Amino acid sequence: MAISSARKLCQNLIALAIQRCRISNNLCRLSILLKSPPEFNPPLLRVSISDTGAGSSLAEFKCMNCTSTQVSAETWDGVLSITTTSICDNEIHHYSLSFKETIATRRLSRLPTTPKNGRKFRQVGSEVSFTTQENIDDFVVWITQLCQKISILKIPMVAIELLVEQMNGPGSRCDHLLLAKDGILLPLSMPSIERLASGLEDYVLKHGNAVDKECQECFSSREQLKVGRGVACSGQSVKTTVQMAEAVIVITEVPESSNFSCLRACSKMTEVLYFQDFSPCSIPQLSLNALASIDWQSYGLTLISNAEDEDGCTILEWENLSPFTCIHIVLHSYHKEYPPSIIMKTNNVQNNLRTIGILKNQPVLTPQMHRRTQCDRNLVKKAVKIALDDLKAKYTGLFLSSHALKIRGYAPDLSRAIAGLILSSNDKDFQGECASLLGLQPVDINGEGIVDSCIKEKIIGVIEMNDIKPKYVKEYAPHLFEDNSIQKEESQDAEDEGEDILDL
Amino acid sequence: MEERSRDSSSKPQNLHLLQRIKGFTRSLLEDLCIRHCLPSVTLDRYRNYCSDPTGNWYCCNSNLLNGEEILSLEKESHAYRLDALLRVLLIVQTLLQENKHLSKRDIYYIHPSVFSEQQVVDRAINDICILVKCSRHNLNVVSVGKGLVMGWLRFLQAGRKFDCMRSPSTSHPIPMHVEEVEDVMCVAKYILVVEKETVFQRLANDKFCEKNRCIVITGRGYPDVSTRRFLRLLVEKLCLPAYCLVDCDPYGFDILTTYRFGSMNMAFDAKVLRVPEIRWLGVFPSDAEKYHLPDRCLLPLTPKDKNKAETMLQRCYLHREAPQWRSELGIMLQRGMKFEIEAFSVSSFSFLSDEYIPSKIQDGVYI
Incomplete structure (x- = not known):
């Protein structure tokens, strides 16, 4: 089933709320409250997204548009209720935005304001709500998964809660379905990539949040996870905005003794979790192409297919992956410096709304946006490759290239032959000399298989060492973060892989 | 295996070749243990004629040493060739030490599944000849008489x-x-x-x-x-x-x-x-x-x-x-x-x- 526009709207409103939290640069709470008032038949679901971030700019909503036909065909009523105030406001503003109205200028209705009565400090933030006919149970499942994914980011200074208000009988009861507070508990100094890695580890340990707690049956400790991190960024100068891409890859090997449901969580498929500006979204086609164009073979992986499922999730399918091994990937593309300019903020909103089809006219990509899309593509690819190289460097033998695996296949025969040349020699001095070279004691020469296994170990060690590309070192070199360095590297990279050279 | 002589020490040529084989084995270990690189073998490349399309045939002498060929484990095709070379070299070392002779065909049948065809053994023997600078018969390898x-x-x-x-x-x-x-x-x-x-x-x-x-x-x-x-x-x-x-x-x-x-x-x-x-x-x-x-x-x-x-x-x-x-x-x-x-x-x-x-x-x- 394709995702409904109510869900897309909800997802985008959450994204806007996250941006407001980030802009505020203070501890913030993002609350998502679901209510199902009993008096309606058929039952309606009231979705309210509130945040204690910076107040909402109406510019976010002015560009929203939607035809009455679209609204009537949808499960939401076409009306957004907006309540917002910022720290410098003396009042709380209320608006109603009706997409049923055909004339754009009449859509936004300003409602009576509420005075703050001097209580500036507490009353900062926004609340946006709408009503939908979606089944509450289905919606709860969907939004819970969405919030669990957002919690992977562990957004600094942002706590996220998901509440469902049960209104049965005379009273009402509020259930906390989710409270993600790691964002505010972790040290502020913790780098974003570390938060992302930690978040993905949590996610993986719970089998993609299919279970409530970490699965002790499969993972006795966090150290079992093999984690690779990759960060790439565009040049930083007066003219350019700092664009970041982070990639975390976690490899898990579920024990064969795991129960059936755990083994099901392990498959040849990888769902790529993609975040843009701290919000989950579908991976842009250009970035997906970039992901597909990675030379996976050089990491011993064969990518059979990459496709987006009906929920907008990107699924990578691997060949020859061990049935007990699973690859988890999360990507995050965002602006490092915030608050972003209002122009960028508007552009983001336009982007988000375009994806849900409620912008009246398809706006032409501005040069800035076009540049950003291209930049994302290259940065995402670069970050993933760095993460793969990171894994390769940290875990001996992991992700050996197809070529290295083939060469390694010769190691036993070669070592046996070399050992044979040593052991069958009738020159004892020569044997002693060889033992010394191998770091063995002369007496070890006569030990069964010792020389053979020592040589094999050394051959395999060199093969594995050679397979770690030298550019792994280069990519962490300081010049990467200097102006335009990424453009130069990407152009070379594109040439190497026979792709079009991108002019960033 | 055909035994020609019981005492290998009476064959200075054998001792000389065995010395070279040991030197080669030592260099393989030095690659691995000292230089920390995959073993590679450098072979002189020979040709007995050229086909110079420019017509400059007089610059080419017979038996011209024509550069070098480096067999490296970095290449899969070389890895197989090295494997064959080392297997045959091990047999040759034994032949020289014991002063015994084997035919090329005998050698093939020692590892038929690995060598897959006689040509693989033939090339390995030629490679060894170049490596230790000798003729094939010096390796105590003979071909089944045809003439x-x-x-x-x-x-x-x-x-x-x-x-x-x-x-x-x-x-x-x-x-x-x-x-x-x-x-x-x-x-x-x-x-x-x-x-x-x-x-x-x-x-x-x-x-x-x-x-x-x-x-x-x-x-x-x-x-x-x-x-x-x-x-x-x-x-x-x-x-x-x-x-x-x-x-x-x-x-x-x-x-x-x-x-x-x-x-x-x-x-x-x-x-x-x-x-x-x-x-x-x-x-x-x-x-x-x-x-x-x-x-x-x-x-x-x-x-x-x-x-x-x-x-x-x-x-x-x-x-x-x-x-x-x-x-x-x-x-x-x-x-x-x-x-x-x-x-x-x-x-x-x-x-x-x-x-x-x-x-x-x-x-x-x-x-």
Whole structure:
């Protein structure tokens, strides 16, 4: 089933709320409250997204548009209720935005304001709500998964809660379905990539949040996870905005003794979790192409297919992956410096709304946006490759290239032959000399298989060492973060892989 | 395994080669343990001719050392070749230490599934020869004897007497261990090398050696190392003229050049295998008209034949050392026809032994 526009709207409103939290640069709470008032038949679901971030700019909503036909065909009523105030406001503003109205200028209705009565400090933030006919149970499942994914980011200074208000009988009861507070508990100094890695580890340990707690049956400790991190960024100068891409890859090997449901969580498929500006979204086609164009073979992986499922999730399918091994990937593309300019903020909103089809006219990509899309593509690819190289460097033998695996296949025969040349020699001095070279004691020469296994170990060690590309070192070199360095590297990279050279 | 001598220390050559093999093994370990790189093997590359399209054939000498080839584990094809090389080297080391001999075929059957085909062993042996700078027989590796000899000749090989003179028209296998041939005695006037065994048998039936006081040798097609080394030994020791009779086709011509100039595969050892003195007795393209061969004996050159002939025409040694041979090959290509030695038996079974060969040698119709 394709995702409904109510869900897309909800997802985008959450994204806007996250941006407001980030802009505020203070501890913030993002609350998502679901209510199902009993008096309606058929039952309606009231979705309210509130945040204690910076107040909402109406510019976010002015560009929203939607035809009455679209609204009537949808499960939401076409009306957004907006309540917002910022720290410098003396009042709380209320608006109603009706997409049923055909004339754009009449859509936004300003409602009576509420005075703050001097209580500036507490009353900062926004609340946006709408009503939908979606089944509450289905919606709860969907939004819970969405919030669990957002919690992977562990957004600094942002706590996220998901509440469902049960209104049965005379009273009402509020259930906390989710409270993600790691964002505010972790040290502020913790780098974003570390938060992302930690978040993905949590996610993986719970089998993609299919279970409530970490699965002790499969993972006795966090150290079992093999984690690779990759960060790439565009040049930083007066003219350019700092664009970041982070990639975390976690490899898990579920024990064969795991129960059936755990083994099901392990498959040849990888769902790529993609975040843009701290919000989950579908991976842009250009970035997906970039992901597909990675030379996976050089990491011993064969990518059979990459496709987006009906929920907008990107699924990578691997060949020859061990049935007990699973690859988890999360990507995050965002602006490092915030608050972003209002122009960028508007552009983001336009982007988000375009994806849900409620912008009246398809706006032409501005040069800035076009540049950003291209930049994302290259940065995402670069970050993933760095993460793969990171894994390769940290875990001996992991992700050996197809070529290295083939060469390694010769190691036993070669070592046996070399050992044979040593052991069958009738020159004892020569044997002693060889033992010394191998770091063995002369007496070890006569030990069964010792020389053979020592040589094999050394051959395999060199093969594995050679397979770690030298550019792994280069990519962490300081010049990467200097102006335009990424453009130069990407152009070379594109040439190497026979792709079009991108002019960033 | 054929045992030749119980005491390897009596063979300085063996000790010398064993020293080189140990040096090679040591270098492999140094690659791994000191330089922390994958073992690689540097082999000199040889060729016995070039095909310079610019026509600068005089800059190329025979046995030219033509750069180096580096076998590295970095390449999968090299990894397999190295594996084969090391396996064969291990066998060779044992042979040298125990002073025993094995044939190439014996070696193949030690690891048939790994070697997959005889050519893999052959190449490994050639690589080892280049690596330790020796000839194949020095490795105590022999090929199963293919060549045959008959005529006015007597010699000893490892104490065993080969007395061909007692019955000059009886064929004897050419000894595998040519280096052990000694006390060669001969009353022949020349040596005749024939390409094919059928022709050799024809000459035997016709008692050609008895009538002509000669030695006849055949390599049965492309000659093996033993046949070439034996021929070279006879030519050197006996100082007899040697004539070669091959089919008038590009393959016969190629066999002829193998006797005189050596083969590309064993270019590294061409110096001890070639017989520069050998002369081409026939059959020449012009012999078809001269001896009135019927048209049914003449066959058109196939595209493969033509291609081979055209390629051979480019070989530098033909330009430089055998322009007349090259010119005859050109005529063959120009006419587009080929024929076999047996074509001369059409009119009379014994025409070859009674007339063709004796008259050519007597009249000096060879090049």
